[in-house]
Amino acid sequence: MSHTLIESIDAVIVDLPTIRPHKLAMHTMQQQTLVIIRVRCGDGIEGIGESTTIGGLAYGNESPESIKTNIDSHLGPLLVGQDAANINAAMLRLGKAAKGNTFAKSGLESALLDAQGKRLGLPVSELLGGRVRDSLEVAWTLASGDTARDIAEAEQMLDIRRHRLFKLKIGANEVSADLKHVIAIKKALGERASVRVDVNQYWDESQAIRACQVLGDNGIDLIEQPISRINRAGQVRLNQRSPAPIMADESIESVEDAFNLAADGAASVFALKITKNGGPRAVLRTAQIAEAA
Structure with a gap:
């Protein structure tokens, strides 16, 4: 399975304006900052993930900037050279080596799932055992x-x-x-x-x-x-x-x-x-x- 090795991981910060100001108790949002993660694999497949938090540090312990820095400096290097098709092993490796950082880890896990879905021609829901409903009400x-x-x-x-x-x-x-x-x-x-x-x-x-x-x-x-x-x-x-x-x-x-x-x-x-x-x-x-x- 060596052709599915992870070759590179990039984290890109993207700012999107919101359609209207969004008032929360701790912060008013005028824009949403996303961290988009691209995992490139040896078989040419690219997985895309997203790590998004809100309100700078008002909501959680991670900010877009810290997510990018930690992926670039710590989490990404732990995954390069690992088998992209074995998501269990990859995420256990991150869990052992890095405390917390759940937002950053989430973006990486999403990207690995995306890549594996593309590799097998399956939606991510099917990789996770199959969807149990076809629609959800949105608030x-x-x-x-x-x-x-x-x-x-x-x-x-x-x-x-x-x-x-x-x-x-x-x-x-x-x-x-x-x-x-x-x-x-x-x-x-x-x-x-x-x-x-x-x-x-x-x-x-x-x-x-x-x-x-x-x-x-x-x-x-x-x-x-x-x-x-x-x-x-x-x-x-x-x-x-x-x-x-x-x-x-x-x-x-x-x-x-x-x-x-x-x-x-x-x-x-x-x-x-x-x-x-x-x-x-x-x-x-x-x-x-x-x-x-």
């Missing part, structure tokens, strides 16, 4: 920060039958103002849509206990990461008390985190982020933990 994020504008945008999406799941980014404003904003949108949309919120860790536990009660009582379907990922005991208490399901997002920085959250009962829903777990194969391990729990 639309309402993040203008303006209640009337958000309602109008949601109404338009419902009219053209494009989205019926809406996620609201909250946490940056005073809690009562955020609750008013969310409840007004849910009231306007009623049963025609599912409304969920993402707090990005911006509440403390006492704020969250009160706010989750109000949100649950007003028909909000999901509350994502209301408090700090570091406050594990608080997450357990909140998960027991909230009438709406709590989703862990920032709390999951690895497959091991997912196992610990499930064991502690610290969340009832997991955000399955390919990059934060370390790749498509890695995120399936987190999904299996969620299923088992």
Whole structure:
């Protein structure tokens, strides 16, 4: 199988403007920076992967610049000369030699899967055992920060039958103002849509206990990461008390985190982020933990 050896790995930073400002609790995005990874193999096949984070360092421990540097200096050289067709061995090699860096590892794993799919003429889903559904509903994020504008945008999406799941980014404003904003949108949309919120860790536990009660009582379907990922005991208490399901997002920085959250009962829903777990194969391990729990 020597013709499938990895010959070179390149990481390229690409800046894309967003179609509108995207307001999160910790950051407003005007552009999205991607790291595109190209893995070239001895058989002429090229795999493409992507490592993307948001808000500089506001979201995770890696930035586009650190991802590129670590791939160029540390991770890439570990893979050059290895068999591109054996993704298990390649990713174990990275796991042993490098701590963390799940975003960078994810882009590399994606590129190796892409190359192997091209080599065998198969979609990546088939490489991973086969897809179990043909479609997934996609949520639309309402993040203008303006209640009337958000309602109008949601109404338009419902009219053209494009989205019926809406996620609201909250946490940056005073809690009562955020609750008013969310409840007004849910009231306007009623049963025609599912409304969920993402707090990005911006509440403390006492704020969250009160706010989750109000949100649950007003028909909000999901509350994502209301408090700090570091406050594990608080997450357990909140998960027991909230009438709406709590989703862990920032709390999951690895497959091991997912196992610990499930064991502690610290969340009832997991955000399955390919990059934060370390790749498509890695995120399936987190999904299996969620299923088992």
